[in-house]
Amino acid sequence: MTEPPSKKGAERKGRILESALTVIGRDGLAALSMRSLAAEAGLPLGALSYYFVNKKQLIGEAFDAHAHRELQRVVQTIALIGDAGSAADLAGRLADFVIDGLANDENALVAEYEFLVEASRRPEIARASTAWQQALHAQLANVLGRLGSSEPSTDARLIMATIAGLEVDNLTRDALPRTQSTAIRETLARLIDVLSRAWE
Template identity: 80%
Template sequence: MPTATDPPSKKGAERKSRILDAALTIIGRDGLAALSMRTLATEAGLPLGAVGYYFANKKQLIGEAFDAHSQRELQRVVQTISSIGDAGSGTDLAERLTDFVVEGLQNDANSLVAEYEFLVEASRRPEVARASTAWLQALQAQLANVLRRLGSSEPTTDARLIMAAIAGLEVDNLTSDALTRMQTTAIRESLMRLVEALSLAWARNPPERRREKHS
């Protein structure tokens, strides 16, 4: 008789994926506190025992749900990093960052809400904190590479600043309603202003001048 530790069959893998989809739906719609084995079984349309077969407890479920979220967001992140990597100017960079923020806020699956639920949970669970930190650091490192090419003398610090601004804009605009044109414009103008200010700083203190000061 198969056990939960055996490699899953194709049908088993599909059922587990279905359960994780349901878990992410609950987290994004109702919050992490609303997630339980019983609510998950109801959402997935499965017997309670089927959920318990794949997940021994809520702790394991949260960990695997976060992993699933990270994997499913990976493609969007990779595409954004690739797009940012092609940015030829500060204005172009700001536009692409705006697209990234707006796309995340308009996701019908509430994946951004789920992401922030996981970030809150990371303050309580070291294993979730490690996973979320690694994911954010990967994006920050790629952004820093772009900023270095655009002339930043402090690319790591500037990348951290931009990511903090993005997080603030996401939180300010998290809502179940569709983004208005005014909100989208405000997001774009905020990121434009930030990148313009950084560009001025880069012009005043280019990497060559910084190296001369420390030589």
């Protein structure tokens, strides 16, 4: 199996993977099949075999596509803080990140947690998930070190665990209520404030 030889082929494969993420986020990983994907992507069933040998490969590449997109979101979020960023800036940006993920119309966050559950059954996804989490951790720890954390690695794990809890607590297909958005901001502001006091 090789990558599509043309730019058009690569773009089509990208659209297929986006369609796969849509199905997973909307209907669950169990609902993803070559047939359901072909219907979502608007392609003949046979066309998918050019890009994917089987469902196992499809799921692995769909997770990779999701992980790449989410890592870019993290990088962009952190880049907005800048070298002169403060702890309050970090709290606000992280809150924006969580709220944006929960408000995603394509159910990207639901798809992410579908993948994380599947990682408990599939070693290849578990390895990819671990690598992705490590990349997110490294990005966050780097910022925390710049802000003065004496234990940036530990603090990054604490913040990531809090973010995961906030995501799970608010994971819904309905619009996120303003009260919940406020609670997310207050929680992260409190956490970062307490950590920053320890840095001082």
